[in-house]
Amino acid sequence: MEHMKIGRASLTWLYGGVTHMDGGAMFGVVPKPLWSKKYPVNDRNQIELRTDPILLEVDGKRMLVDAGIGNEKMNEKQKRNFGVWEESSVTQCLDEIGLKPEDIDAVLMTHLHFDHACGLTRWEGETLVPTFPNATIYTSETEWEEMRQPNMRSKNTYWEANWKAVEGQVHTFAESLEVAPGLKMIHTSGHSNGHSILTFEDGHDVFIHMADLMPTHAHQNVLWALAYDDYPVTSVHEKKKWMDYGYQRSAWYVFYHDAIYRALKFDEEGKIIDERKQKKHTYNV
Template sequence: METLQVGRAKLTWLNGGVNFLDGGAMFGVVPKALWSRKYPYNEKNQIELRTDPILLQLDGRNYLIDSGMGNSKLTDKQLRNFGVLEQSSLHKSLDEVGLTVDDIDAMLMTHLHFDHACGLTKVAGDRYESIFKNATIHVSQVEWDEMRNPNIRSANTYWEMNWKPIQEQVQPFEDEKRIADGLKMIHTGGHSDGHSILVFEDGDETFIHMADIMPTHAHQNKLWALAYDDYPVTSVHQKEKWMDFGYSKQAWYTFYHDAYLRAVKFDTEGKRIDQVDRERYEYK
């Protein structure tokens, strides 16, 4: 498992599953001739995407950024349509760092699409139950409201089995939530109406988790928005804001979906100056 130390914060990438989605959908209106130079694709024009939660250890507390693909919750049709090659092995990953799901103090949910939220609950006989029973679950109020009352479009990704068992643990926030000293969640909208990012600052060291506004390193271009985004213009404006902020700080950008790079650090001009490769890959 890959790790990154940013000031007081230690980040460790866990195994939350992997799926393959259409490259065109992941890069929206960007021509394949452009995006294919930045990210590999297969013969079906699909790109590999991880769904790997990040264990954030800070000031003696254990946080998880999103929850992974989960296990045994998707139908055969969904597994096929979503290109799921591997489901979560989160328990094993936590065991390797000497933790269990009961040691997680809080879940920092950037949004609640199925590939981020299925790992919150598990099958328990004829019902579902919470996996992280001791954790407070932080998510924006807008996202939490839509999760429970999806529209005709979002009903395809906001599922009752992912929210009903954990509703007593959820603490929604409005615009911004201070999680710990230097760490905050910020509601941005864009990818979903309730989408949030994480920003951590500790002296001269900073990391920004852009979640699905910048799901991979190949989405660095401020104009490259996903076809999956509900509000792509918002995504573009928010990406511009937080990329400019991060460049000025020479911040690390961390990824949940990238199959090749776990994190990238840019200089003040947006040039890559450091990176954390995913194991078994050395991506240029």
């Protein structure tokens, strides 16, 4: 596991599983000769996307950023289609650092697509129960509404198995929420209508988690939106806003999906000035 400190915040990446999604869908209208120079692609035109929650510890609070893909939440066809080569090891990761799922105070859900939300629940015999029973689950009210009442398109990614058992733990917000001093969740829309990002400021120390507005470092170009985005024009404008914000502050950008980098820092020109790479990880399935 990788760790880093940014001001008062301590970040630890937990192994939440891995998917392999179609590269064309992940880069939308961008031609493959361009995006394939920036991110590895296999012979099935798939790119590796980690689904690794970030354990965020601030002022004595223990929070997770998103929840991973969980365990035994997909059938064999889904695993094949989504390229799931590894399921979640979040509980084992927590155990390695002396914590239990019961020790998590909050889960900060940027959005509730299956590859972020499957880890919210787990099987206990024949029943789905909360994975983090003592945690408050934060998400935007727009996202929570669609999670429970998906439309004909979004029902493929908003699954009842990921919300029914935890609905009593969910706390929603409209536009923004300060979870801890300097740590905010901000509703952006774009990737999904209820999509949110995270920002943290502690003096000159800043990080931004763009979630699926910039799922990997290869999506840094503000015009490179996903075909999966429900509102791609909104994604472009929000990405431009928050990339400018981060560039001006030499912010760290931290990733949930990136298979190469955990975090990157850019200068005002958008050039990389510091990096934290991911260690090699052996799949557990």
